[in-house]
Amino acid sequence: MTGTKSSRDRILEAAVAMTGERLGAGLSVRAVAARAGVSTGSLRHHFPTQRALQDAVLTAVYDTVVSDDSVIHDTSLPARDRLIACLRLVLAPAAPGAPSRKAWGNVYRTFIAAEQTEELRRTYLAVEREGQRRIEYWLAVLTDQGALAEGDNTRRARFLNTVLGGLSVERALPAGESLLTVETETLAMAVDAVLGSG
Known part of the structure; x- marks a missing residue:
């Protein structure tokens, strides 16, 4: 249920899932935002750069694994x-x-x-x-x-x-x-x- 999760959490979940599906594939802002059900502006608010998003994804993966x-x-x-x-x-x-x-x-x-x-x-x-x-x-x-x-x-x-x-x-x-x-x-x-x- 996405309604109880923050937009940041939904973005991160979507990006982690996409990274797991295609190792080495870039994280398109539009694709991640669409999968998370948020606007690209919301994604950029939480992750202003591609590197910030990528680093957050890898930190989440390492924290889990x-x-x-x-x-x-x-x-x-x-x-x-x-x-x-x-x-x-x-x-x-x-x-x-x-x-x-x-x-x-x-x-x-x-x-x-x-x-x-x-x-x-x-x-x-x-x-x-x-x-x-x-x-x-x-x-x-x-x-x-x-x-x-x-x-x-x-x-x-x-x-x-x-x-x-x-x-x-x-x-x-x-x-x-x-x-x-x-x-x-x-x-x-x-x-x-x-x-x-x-």
């Missing part, structure tokens, strides 16, 4: 374990094997094999930005708690994001040994490197 607040703030666990658990949340949506192959196939077709348009570039960079923002948030929490020395969290997050990218590709490829063991060892090494940086 990678719900991390209870994990990163659970001080009953060591900082190392909390950060590893948060990074695992990013990997969790695409299970090893066929699901990961399908996900990477979509990424390949959308962002690598397709003609590189400015719209595709913006979409990919928005996804990258949101992943980076999420990891920087986790690192900021650990820094605020004194579990991580002050330092360049942007650089640290970039490193962890790169490790996650490699592990997600590895999930799509045939594995000779226990993927869980390899992932755990790799995440532990990466987190140890970050926590030991100063």
Whole structure:
């Protein structure tokens, strides 16, 4: 029932659904507004730029898929374990094997094999930005708690994001040994490197 939701919520719901239906497809203001049942002026009121809309969509997706607040703030666990658990949340949506192959196939077709348009570039960079923002948030929490020395969290997050990218590709490829063991060892090494940086 759309009557009880704000126009902003309806716009965001419509944009998230459209993004899920066509990865890499741009979010046309007119199409999103029509699907949400609002005017383009209303959409522009809430999201003045294409980037603002795209960033809000990706934040909503990450907040749903990678719900991390209870994990990163659970001080009953060591900082190392909390950060590893948060990074695992990013990997969790695409299970090893066929699901990961399908996900990477979509990424390949959308962002690598397709003609590189400015719209595709913006979409990919928005996804990258949101992943980076999420990891920087986790690192900021650990820094605020004194579990991580002050330092360049942007650089640290970039490193962890790169490790996650490699592990997600590895999930799509045939594995000779226990993927869980390899992932755990790799995440532990990466987190140890970050926590030991100063």
